[in-house]
Amino acid sequence: MNKAMPSWHEEYAGGSEEAERQLIEGYVRDIRAIQERTAAKAGKSPDRTLHAKIIVGVRNARLVVDRDLPPDLAAGYFQPGAELATAIRLSNASPFHRGDTAADMRGAALRINTGDGGFHDLLMTSYPVSHARDAWQFIEVAKIATGPKPLVLPRFILKFGLSETLRILRNIKTGSQPIESLRTQQFWSRAPLLWGSAGPVRYALRPVAQPAGKQPDETDRNYLATEFANGAAAGDVLYKLSLQRYVDSETTPIENGAAEWRESDAPFVDVATLIIPAQDLGSTEAVRAKQAIDGLAFNPWNCPPQFRPLGGLNRARNRVYFASAAGWLGSPDSGARVNRTGSVRRANEHAEGSPFQNNR
Numbered sequence: 194m195n196k197a198m199p200s201w202h203e204e205y206a207g208g209s210e211e212a213e214r215q216l217i218e219g220y221v222r223d224i225r226a227i228q229e230r231t232a233a234k235a236g237k238s239p240d241r242t243l244h245a246k247i248i249v250g251v252r253n254a255r256l257v258v259d260r261d262l263p264p265d266l267a268a269g270y271f272q273p274g275a276e277l278a279t280a281i282r283l284s285n286a287s288p289f290h291r292g293d294t295a296a297d298m299r300g301a302a303l304r305i306n307t308g309d310g311g312f313h314d315l316l317m318t319s320y321p322v323s324h325a326r327d328a329w330q331f332i333e334v335a336k337i338a339t340g341p342k343p344l345v346l347p348r349f350i351l352k353f354g355l356s357e358t359l360r361i362l363r364n365i366k367t368g369s370q371p372i373e374s375l376r377t378q379q380f381w382s383r384a385p386l387l388w389g390s391a392g393p394v395r396y397a398l399r400p401v402a403q404p405a406g407k408q409p410d411e412t413d414r415n416y417l418a419t420e421f422a423n424g425a426a427a428g429d430v431l432y433k434l435s436l437q438r439y440v441d442s443e444t445t446p447i448e449n450g451a452a453e454w455r456e457s458d459a460p461f462v463d464v465a466t467l468i469i470p471a472q473d474l475g476s477t478e479a480v481r482a483k484q485a486i487d488g489l490a491f492n493p494w495n496c497p498p499q500f501r502p503l504g505g506l507n508r509a510r511n512r513v514y515f516a517s518a519a520g521w522l523g524s525p526d527s528g529a530r531v532n533r534t535g536s537v538r539r540a541n542e543h544a545e546g547s548p549f550q551n552n553r
């Protein structure tokens with residue numbers, strides 16, 4: 194790639210780094226309040242504020258980087274032919290543990306072993322764009338949606354105005370649908386990150402066609418977990434990891450999570466294959482692995498420096514995820530940000546063993 198990289202920049206909410214930091218501390222308080230309210234409603238101790246129910250958790254996956262990786266997309270640990278041990282948590286987005294056939298968005302969290310004692314977390318959801326343009330909208334929607342039901346619509350309109358409310362509601366409705374299978378589902382990062390010298394990218398996991406597994410019973414509360422297990426019993430589950438390159442601030446904005454990076458403007462480039470090996474997900478070992486994965490606190494800021502998350506939405510996620518995880522881990526929120534892999538690893542000390550052990 195000899196083409197000059199298009200210029201890009203980030204913007205601080207509130208106009209300065211310090212003003213944004215204060216706004217984010219407010220979001221942290223809001224998310225902890227939502228977490229406690231949800232726990233009280235569910236009659237349980239605090240859980241993840243979002244994506245509470247794990248569907249699939251495996252720690253014996255591999256991410257195999259394509260041998261013909263374009264040279265500018267090779268960065269740090271991500272090199273052609275590299276085979277990277279990877280742990281995966283697939284989830285329903287709801288704060289509650291509902292049946293898998295309910296309308297919901299789904300999440301995919303990968304923890305990639307970077308081979309130097311560190312790791313890189315990639316987080317995605319099953320819809321290409323967020324309902325929220327920025328972190329403020331994300332938190333306000335979460336506050337209102339988890340408050341009293343009859344007040345949701347009037348509070349949305351008061352907060353965002355009618356046309357923005359309609360956009361947000363349309364997005365949430367379209368993004369939250371019952372699905373048949375996670376093995377055939379695409380997941381999008383929705384927010385950009387730096388990818389070494391290639392500059393900003395968004396990423397996605399795109400399913401590779403695979404044989405249909407045995408269909409679970411419609412009444413199965415864990416429908417998606419059963420469907421995935423049936424598929425994994427029959428053969429490897431495969432996805433391509435693909436990147437979209439930044440084009441310009443209009444077509445591929447850094448700061449607007451509600452704007453799609455259209456494939457016609459920013460086509461996907463396949464860069465690696467995620468391989469979840471064929472296995473019995475009902476075995477004792479696999480169930481233990483799933484529990485261990487459910488104990489990991491994922492955070493997009495668990496990353497080598499060449500892969501820094503970009504934009505205000507992502508900067509808010511650093512402290513917000515850390516504080517939410519402190520809530521369900523029962524550890525104090527030290528006010529820390531995650532800048533190095535070490536800090537979240539400490540928070541995970543209770544999780545059993547290494548996330549990257551073989552669970553065959």
Ligand code: HEM
Nearest residue numbers: 241242243244282300301302316317318331382383517518
């Ligand atoms: C727009 C891109 C986003 C994506 C793709 C995304 C995706 C995800 C995923 C996959 C999880 C589950 C992680 C796991 O399995 O443990 C998660 C959790 C969570 N997300 Fe996001 N999210 C996004 C934006 C945000 C924003 C803007 C906020 C708030 C500022 C937020 C707040 C949370 C919280 C509080 C959790 C629970 C974390 C924990 O307790 O461990 N997310 N998200």
